[in-house]
Amino acid sequence: MRSASQSAFSALLVLAVAVAVAFLTLPIVAIFWQVGLDGLADGLASDVARDAFRVTLKTNAISMALILGVGTPAAYFLATRRFPGRALVITILELPLVLPPAVAGLGLLAAFGRLGLLGEELEALGLTIGFTQAAVVFAVTFVASPFYVRQAITAFEGVDRTMLDASRTLGAGPARTFWRVALPLAAGGLGAGAAVAFARGLGEFGATIMFAGSLQGVTQTVSLAVYQEFDVDLNTALAISAVLVIASGGLLLAVKALPLWTSSRSTSRSLFARSAST
Amino acid sequence: MRRAALVFGVALIVALPQVAQGGPSAEPRLRIYAASSLTEVFPRIDRRPSYSFAGSNQLALQVRQGAPADVIASAAPTFTQGLFRERRVERPRMFASNTLVLAIPRSNPAGLRSVFDLRRPGVKLVIGTASVPIGAYTRRVLRNLGLTGVLSNLVSEEPDVKSIVGKVALGEADAGFVYRTDIQPVRDRVRAILIPARGQPKVRYELAVVRSSRDRAAARAWVRMILTNARARRLLRQAGFGLR
Numbered sequence: 001m002r003s004a005s006q007s008a009f010s011a012l013l014v015l016a017v018a019v020a021v022a023f024l025t026l027p028i029v030a031i032f033w034q035v036g037l038d039g040l041a042d043g044l045a046s047d048v049a050r051d052a053f054r055v056t057l058k059t060n061a062i063s064m065a066l067i068l069g070v071g072t073p074a075a076y077f078l079a080t081r082r083f084p085g086r087a088l089v090i091t092i093l094e095l096p097l098v099l100p101p102a103v104a105g106l107g108l109l110a111a112f113g114r115l116g117l118l119g120e121e122l123e124a125l126g127l128t129i130g131f132t133q134a135a136v137v138f139a140v141t142f143v144a145s146p147f148y149v150r151q152a153i154t155a156f157e158g159v160d161r162t163m164l165d166a167s168r169t170l171g172a173g174p175a176r177t178f179w180r181v182a183l184p185l186a187a188g189g190l191g192a193g194a195a196v197a198f199a200r201g202l203g204e205f206g207a208t209i210m211f212a213g214s215l216q217g218v219t220q221t222v223s224l225a226v227y228q229e230f231d232v233d234l235n236t237a238l239a240i241s242a243v244l245v246i247a248s249g250g251l252l253l254a255v256k257a258l259p260l261w262t263s264s265r266s267t268s269r270s271l272f273a274r275s276a277s278t
Numbered sequence: 279m280r281r282a283a284l285v286f287g288v289a290l291i292v293a294l295p296q297v298a299q300g301g302p303s304a305e306p307r308l309r310i311y312a313a314s315s316l317t318e319v320f321p322r323i324d325r326r327p328s329y330s331f332a333g334s335n336q337l338a339l340q341v342r343q344g345a346p347a348d349v350i351a352s353a354a355p356t357f358t359q360g361l362f363r364e365r366r367v368e369r370p371r372m373f374a375s376n377t378l379v380l381a382i383p384r385s386n387p388a389g390l391r392s393v394f395d396l397r398r399p400g401v402k403l404v405i406g407t408a409s410v411p412i413g414a415y416t417r418r419v420l421r422n423l424g425l426t427g428v429l430s431n432l433v434s435e436e437p438d439v440k441s442i443v444g445k446v447a448l449g450e451a452d453a454g455f456v457y458r459t460d461i462q463p464v465r466d467r468v469r470a471i472l473i474p475a476r477g478q479p480k481v482r483y484e485l486a487v488v489r490s491s492r493d494r495a496a497a498r499a500w501v502r503m504i505l506t507n508a509r510a511r512r513l514l515r516q517a518g519f520g521l522r
Contacts, residue, residue: 113449114448114449114450115448115449115450130402130433131402131433131434213404213433213434214407214435214436214437215432215435216435218433220435228407228435228437231333231335231336232407232408232409
């Protein structure tokens with residue numbers, strides 16, 4: 001009797017997995033089924049698609065540079081220091097994760113828009129941000145950076161404290177310890193965080209259309225192009241979507257593979273070093 | 279545990295069809311799919327239906343994809359006539375007309391005084407995409423006035439007219455082509471620069487009953503109300519629409 005109810009329960013679990021897998025993969029399979037190989041080539045050859053990919057890669061590359069450049073040292077500080085208000089700082093940095101993108105867009109307008117908080121100051125400096133690629137970079141950086149910073153804090157926290165202490169005891173300064181010890185040891189986690197942030201940046205829509213608008217070749221990113229093309233040229237929209245599915249899938253694989261790869265590499269390397277010296 | 283699972287399962291089975299139909303359907307409300315520029319006036323005429331406002335091109339696409347619309351109101355005959363040819367809607371009826379204006383923020387950061395000032399380099403111009411009626415009409419205005427060169431000042435193409443109004447009202451854009459009727463609701467932040475009559479395209483709005491409507495009789499009655507009811511006509515006129 002018991003085994004019968006147990007196997008019924010297992011069947012239920014398997015059913016749940018099957019339903020989840022079918023529901024989540026069907027829309028993705030449908031995109032490829034609808035577009036076909038010829039459609040994919042035609043769609044990607046269109047000016048709209050090519051401009052959109054160019055704009056997206058450029059703006060996201062700049063965003064990622066900003067996120068890595070500022071986010072990495074910030075995360076290192078937050079992971080290695082304890083101070084009052086630390087939890088609050090981390091929570092603030094994580095806020096965009098849960099913020100609706102439309103709210104992010106409005107916030108960016110309210111802060112950096114022409115009539116915004118810093119509008120006059122920026123104008124006085126001759127800087128306009130709205131409707132430029134800078135606005136796309138702002139939007140992407142705002143929504144994507146928490147994905148990296150959060151992961152980076154965890155990665156740095158995972159670095160064995162004794163390694164950092166050993167580095168300091170052996171005479172390396174704090175900066176040298178960061179570069180030569182903490183950074184290589186956390187590299188896997190940092191890479192994974194960067195991949196997630198990049199994936200989020202590729203998909204950015206709400207904040208971008210509000211703050212940067214949509215103009216082909218200037219501010220129209222792939223997500224905006226999909227939205228605009230879906231009632232103009234569905235094929236182009238589908239082709240761009242198909243590429244995004246592949247890119248996102250690749251990034252997800254990277255997220256899963258990167259920590260494994262670096263952790264195995266760093267352990268084996270230290271093992272070799274130890275055996276060589278004895 | 280088992281009882282909880284059972285309750286959950288039953289709740290799911292009961293809830294799903296409700297969600298799919300969009301809530302309890304004790305008294306079915308008409309679903310009116312209407313052009314963005316009708317956002318203010320339609321609910322004022324009749325607040326009982328549930329409205330879906332978007333660019334007419336998107337509404338037509340949604341109807342084509344089987345959206346549960348009873349009536350579609352388009353800002354350009356192209357879309358209603360296209361649906362009519364595909365036998366998806368009954369014969370469309372024209373119910374209003376409109377004209378285009380150039381909307382500028384009250385602060386007028388670019389110092390614009392006429393549409394011809396749009397030729398000045400550096401003016402931030404926002405228009406609709408070519409597929410949405412306001413975008414198509416705008417391109418016609420620019421052609422009529424020999425102003426297609428101002429497109430080099432374009433900073434954004436928006437999916438519907440209300441997005442253009444929003445960018446101008448926020449002061450982000452220096453100017454945007456919108457319908458005359460879009461100014462009224464935001465007149466504390468936006469004012470209109472008139473466009474010469476020779477530049478004006480014919481902007482005609484059409485209503486059509488969707489053939490797959492659950493209640494075509496009610497849908498037809500609603501269309502008739504917009505076309506003939508004195509109060510409806512007066513509200514349309516007050517909002518700035520032409521009635522012919």
